[in-house]
Amino acid sequence: xxxxxxxxxxxxxxxxxxxxxxxxxxxxxxxxxxxxxxxxxxxxxxxxxxxxxxxxxxxxxxxxxxxxxxxxxxxxxxxxxxxxxxxxxxxxxxxxxxxxxxxxxxxxxxxxxxxxxxxxxxxxxxxxxxxxxxxxxxxxxxxxxxxxxxxxxxxxxxxxxxxxxxxxxxxxxxxxxxxxxxxxxxxxxxxxxxxxxxxxxxxxxxxxxxxxxxxxxxxxxxxxxx
Amino acid sequence: xxxxxxxxxxxxxxxxxxxxxxxxxxxxxxxxxxxxxxxxxxxxxxxxxxxxxxxxxxxxxxxxxxxxxxxxxxxxxxxxxxxxxxxxxxxxxxxxxxxxxxxxxxxxxxxxxxxxxxxxxxxxxxxxxxxxxxxxxxxxxxxxxxxxxxxxxxxxxxxxxxxxxxxxxxxxxxxxxxxxxxxxxxxxxxxxxxxxxxxxxxxxxxxxxxxxxxxxxxxxxxxxxxxxxxxxxxxxxxxxxxxxxxxxxxxxxxxxxxxxxxxxxxxxxxxxxxxxxxxxxxxxxxxxxxxxxxxxxxxxxxxxxxxxxxxxxxxxxxxxxxxxxxxxxxxxxxxxxxxxxxxxxxxxxxxxx
Numbered sequence: 001x002x003x004x005x006x007x008x009x010x011x012x013x014x015x016x017x018x019x020x021x022x023x024x025x026x027x028x029x030x031x032x033x034x035x036x037x038x039x040x041x042x043x044x045x046x047x048x049x050x051x052x053x054x055x056x057x058x059x060x061x062x063x064x065x066x067x068x069x070x071x072x073x074x075x076x077x078x079x080x081x082x083x084x085x086x087x088x089x090x091x092x093x094x095x096x097x098x099x100x101x102x103x104x105x106x107x108x109x110x111x112x113x114x115x116x117x118x119x120x121x122x123x124x125x126x127x128x129x130x131x132x133x134x135x136x137x138x139x140x141x142x143x144x145x146x147x148x149x150x151x152x153x154x155x156x157x158x159x160x161x162x163x164x165x166x167x168x169x170x171x172x173x174x175x176x177x178x179x180x181x182x183x184x185x186x187x188x189x190x191x192x193x194x195x196x197x198x199x200x201x202x203x204x205x206x207x208x209x210x211x212x213x214x215x216x217x218x219x220x221x222x223x224x225x226x
Numbered sequence: 227x228x229x230x231x232x233x234x235x236x237x238x239x240x241x242x243x244x245x246x247x248x249x250x251x252x253x254x255x256x257x258x259x260x261x262x263x264x265x266x267x268x269x270x271x272x273x274x275x276x277x278x279x280x281x282x283x284x285x286x287x288x289x290x291x292x293x294x295x296x297x298x299x300x301x302x303x304x305x306x307x308x309x310x311x312x313x314x315x316x317x318x319x320x321x322x323x324x325x326x327x328x329x330x331x332x333x334x335x336x337x338x339x340x341x342x343x344x345x346x347x348x349x350x351x352x353x354x355x356x357x358x359x360x361x362x363x364x365x366x367x368x369x370x371x372x373x374x375x376x377x378x379x380x381x382x383x384x385x386x387x388x389x390x391x392x393x394x395x396x397x398x399x400x401x402x403x404x405x406x407x408x409x410x411x412x413x414x415x416x417x418x419x420x421x422x423x424x425x426x427x428x429x430x431x432x433x434x435x436x437x438x439x440x441x442x443x444x445x446x447x448x449x450x451x452x453x454x455x456x457x458x459x460x461x462x463x464x465x466x467x468x469x470x471x472x473x474x475x476x477x478x479x480x481x482x483x484x485x486x487x488x489x490x491x492x493x494x495x496x497x498x499x500x501x502x503x504x505x506x507x508x509x510x511x512x513x514x515x516x517x518x519x520x521x522x523x524x525x526x527x528x529x530x531x532x533x534x535x536x537x538x539x540x541x542x543x544x545x546x547x548x549x550x551x552x553x554x555x556x557x558x559x560x561x562x563x564x565x566x567x568x569x570x571x572x573x574x575x576x577x578x579x
Contacts, residue, residue: 061441064437064439065439066440067396069392070393070397103314103317104321109388131312133317158322160551161319
């Protein structure tokens with residue numbers, strides 16, 4: 001188990017994600033498992049840096065949504081192999097997230113990208129899917145006692161439903177945090193709707209999710225070095 | 227020069243001189259106020275030509291908007307091709323219909339899906355046709371009657387899984403190209419049906435193709451050729467037209483213009499000043515006020531300021547960036563029209579010079 005080999009495999013994972021090369025990612029992930037390297041490290045030093053770089057490419061308008069979706073496929077190809085070898089406690093941080101696209105909207109790409117980052121981080125994700133009636137968000141938050149509820153809308157015409165959901169969630173559980181996202185959402189609207197956070201597009205959602213992951217990784221590193 | 231809204235809108239689209247910019251739209255103008263005035267429930271409006279026409283007329287009758295536009299949703303063409311629509315009949319608050327069942331389920335169908343022979347009687351196309359005829363009869367002398375359909379790529383996302391469509395747009399470009407070409411042919415036939423019914427102008431809403439989603443390179447190779455095909459056909463049938471894309475469009479605005487439409491329209495994410503620098507003063511660009519925040523939350527003063535800003539930035543008609551949000555305050559939409567009348571000549575870049 002040489003350090004060099006480990007680095008090589010993690011680099012393969014990273015490059016595989018960036019170049020949406022599912023085969024390369026699968027090959028490297030299988031090697032990580034077979035050769036007994038840490039699955040958690042492979043995720044956080046291989047797949048995640050790959051997605052971080054993809055996020056940068058997206059922000060620089062080098063990559064667009066089709067590329068992002070293909071990178072996400074490559075990343076999941078690796079995660080599916082590595083996850084069975086990860087313990088949730090490996091991460092040192094846990095959380096429960098409820099997420100979905102509000103009723104009247106069937107566009108779930110942004111939501112899926114954010115979900116992917118939560119999956120990577122080892123969060124317990126309750127994905128309600130798309131076109132989700134308002135009351136289902138409220139019920140699911142109560143049922144799972146989720147720390148965070150993420151609401152997504154792609155179209156101006158559906159965004160407004162978010163306002164009621166936030167109100168009802170906050171009424172029933174003042175501690176739950178609510179994040180809203182989607183093309184028509186702005187900071188101003190997030191504030192008017194009473195949301196705790198917002199992401200106006202896939203780039204921002206990805207960035208926010210990555211920021212959250214970076215914070216998690218720091219916490220994990222601190223926990224390890226303590 | 228006193229022009230009727232119809233003269234103003236159509237003369238402008240024909241490239242003729244007019245007195246001031248018009249205040250209208252090529253997209254949906256449903257308001258809760260309009261629905262209440264008529265006592266209509268939104269889910270029922272989409273399938274009833276009389277209700278559709280009456281509701282479309284409220285934007286003119288109630289706040290002086292210089293058009294009447296049908297339909298109100300984004301499912302008409304998709305339904306005609308076999309999709310199933312959800313109108314949310316049992317939901318209390320107002321929702322726009324969505325597609326609950328796609329027409330296409332496999333890759334093999336993409337370039338060979340069946341197209342109804344009698345398109346004029348497919349899905350709700352006859353409803354839209356009847357609504358256009360009614361509007362034409364009642365308001366045809368004074369008002370331009372507008373209609374719209376989705377562009378081929380956006381329509382593709384309605385009839386087939388959007389994730390796969392986006393990925394195939396990259397991986398299987400030839401297949402998607404063939405699919406879009408097929409859809410362009412369908413849309414040209416639909417345009418002909420609407421034109422014969424009496425529609426005065428048509429907006430091609432390729433709203434799912436902005437650079438929030440696709441790269442400019444992909445836009446050029448995959449989206450543009452089919453828009454050119456549709457717009458050339460519209461010109462051939464003398465159907466005044468607009469090409470609309472919402473979301474970010476600065477990187478592709480020049481290419482939008484090159485599609486040859488009589489006019490283009492963009493939303494507020496488009497930096498109009500940059501757009502004018504890039505495309506020059508000639509092309510007609512409509513936009514680009516906030517269809518939601520400005521009309522629902524902001525004050526009448528804000529509305530006036532927004533109209534002035536749009537004009538100073540270089541638009542040629544005050545259009546919203548999207549469908550007007552239904553909860554728009556009546557006084558705000560009225561203020562929008564009034565501000566356009568007040569400043570639509572003096573602040574307009576074509577009159578300033």
